[in-house]
Amino acid sequence: MTIMTVSKTLLEEAKALLGELIAFETVSSASNLDMIAHLARHLQESGADVEILHDETGTKANLFATIGPRKDGGIVLSGHSDVVPVLDQDWTSDPFRMEERDGKLYGRGTCDMKGFIAAAVAMAPFYAALNPTRPIHFAFTYDEEVGCFGGQALANSLKELGLKPAVAIVGEPTSMRIIEGHKGCYEYTTRFTGLEGHGSGPERGVNAVEYAVRYVSKLLELKSELQARAPKESRFDPPWTTINTGSLVGGVAHNVIPGKAQIEWEMRPVQRSDADHVKSVLAAFCDEELLPQMRAVCPDAGIETEVIGEVDGLEPVDQNEARDIVMELTGANGADLVPFGTEAGIFQGLGMNVVVCGPGSIEQAHKPDEFLEVEQLSQCLAMLGRLSHKLV
Template identity: 55%
Template sequence: MAHALLDDTLAIMANLVAFRSVSQDSNLELIAYINQRLDQIGARTTLTLDPDGTKANLFATLGPPDMDGGIVLSGHTDVVPIEGQDWTSDPFLADRRGDRIYGRGTCDMKGFLACALAFGPRFAAADLKRPIHMAFTYDEEVGCLGAQVMLDQLASVGRKPAVCIVGEPTDMQIIEGHKGCCEYTTSFTGAEGHASQPDLGVNAVEYAVRFVTRLLEIGEVLKTRAPAESRFDPPWSTIQVGRMAGGIARNVIAGACSVDWELRPVSAGDFAYARSQIEAYVETDLLPRMRRVSPEAGVITQIIGEVAGLEPMSNSEADALVRSLTGNRNPATCVSFGTEAGLFQQHGISTVICGPGSIAQAHKPDEYIELSQMDACLDMLDRLGGHLAG
């Protein structure tokens, strides 16, 4: 039997999907819509902006004011682009076909946001003994940038929730761990010249290739450092090169080149090891060789995002709470994809991932969510309201 709030939830989700909140664009109109709904039920809200003021996080609280130990329902508002994808319906129009709702962000993760917003009035009307918080963030898809700003602001004013449920699509299963995700662009500045005399220039592409070769060597070492009881797939930390671009012609010594790469560590130790090895190679090998020919040559690594992994914590408060709300008896698992969950954990907040929809549908054309998943999420939030009121 469908939950009583399902129709309201689907209407809210349709409104959320209609906002084209692709990461490269502003999410302010979407945040304004959410803020208006929460203002109507008396939620206490705080906005934090990106440096340009074109994107915002919204943190809302219902229940006892100025009380620590609350529960956070967290999700990101941005979605991935649709360019180059073959959709059979308008990606920004929620399209119901049977028991599925199609549209960009339906499962990742506006379905969860809609469930939380639909329950807002019930949370507001209940006699909550602990606060319920809702966190809506920007730029999760491009480095979890918004959540870091939001959490730093919460810490600066001394607010300390106890538990966080990140509603990424997990088929309503409990996820207790994932790798970190660290993304970088390393840019090489060389010295151009005629290709007939390559020794008189500094070939930025050549040094980028040396750099990539060293990354792959470090990646092989990381395989030997896999924890014996690792539950990740693959079990070790990984390095991956996604893009390399440089040079202007075959007969010109390349003056510039850039490499987009990532590190996904299973532990803080692997993160520190890989970064130290890479930095030492650049400082003691690449740069001296480049600058012997051209003192102006350089290597600069830009941090696109460094997102902490979610470390599995057996018998955590978050795990126990979500089990009691869902009746799930399956073992909590670990996944390869990244989320904002590790950032909450870094701030001392017990965190798990549990939300409606399947990650197998995320980022694809004709992304969809099953109505049964929405029902299951609404049931979980229903029990959460009773738990907080009890």
């Protein structure tokens, strides 16, 4: 059996499976267990060894499956099961019922990133028929969209299993371009607790909003400083670590000293040292300047920062088997960098060679009427079909 003789059949099977996956409303706030169970059945029927790895709540799970020998050095096909919400978006069709129109497959998650998952699972029977000597793994995670929590949990699971795959292909929508690098994504919520009072006596209160504004001012200073820290060889656009203040909320009325304030902010490091620098500067600023002033008026005043997620980027490296394999499979003669984040850095942190390459455009992700071109799905299947030569 060859990929050429089954390509049309595979395409129809992948489209049908994608429609089934779209019907699972796996918004990050909801459970993904039904979709994971559905994928597990498909993979088990193909002869895969399947493990379902639940989170602490029991409402979410990762799936890790293997076709071939249980040994190190395998190739991982990775995708996340969760999707972003559709609330307040103006869709022209039901986002959780896939529709095909004019060569495009519409539905929430078609390109980000259930299309890749459907293609990978559709290939599973073909891989199993090869009786591969090099294992092929399927890794499907939860909660990527809200902090890559499933990917981090999967990394811990692989360490516990003592399994060390060599290569990971993360199928985020890249229009089938090969991506060998992206920045990290560190997200935080910083909360200020002051002391309320009447606006006519500001010295008798601790204005949480004003201290939050001073914190944002320090973020702006760091934002400018980081430009000078950009590595000379950086290929990112922009080449430096960025900081963004997403929201500042606080206060109740014109004449009330606000006792509470909250800042949501993020940084996208090009190197770990930048993230360490930002965090150390902010900690010193709070401990040595803001908190002493706040507590001089109110001993119970405080500043607390909650880590929403700290996901390392994918660092471009000279030697990368994953890049070399996918370049051979696709015929590409180079690899790019992107500004958006993925779970790729998590796999790289486990010692794997990693690239991001998948069907669909990031321009359609998270938007109403999200779609995946059928031709992109076909190209992905062709790439995964040629991957079989690396398994035997």
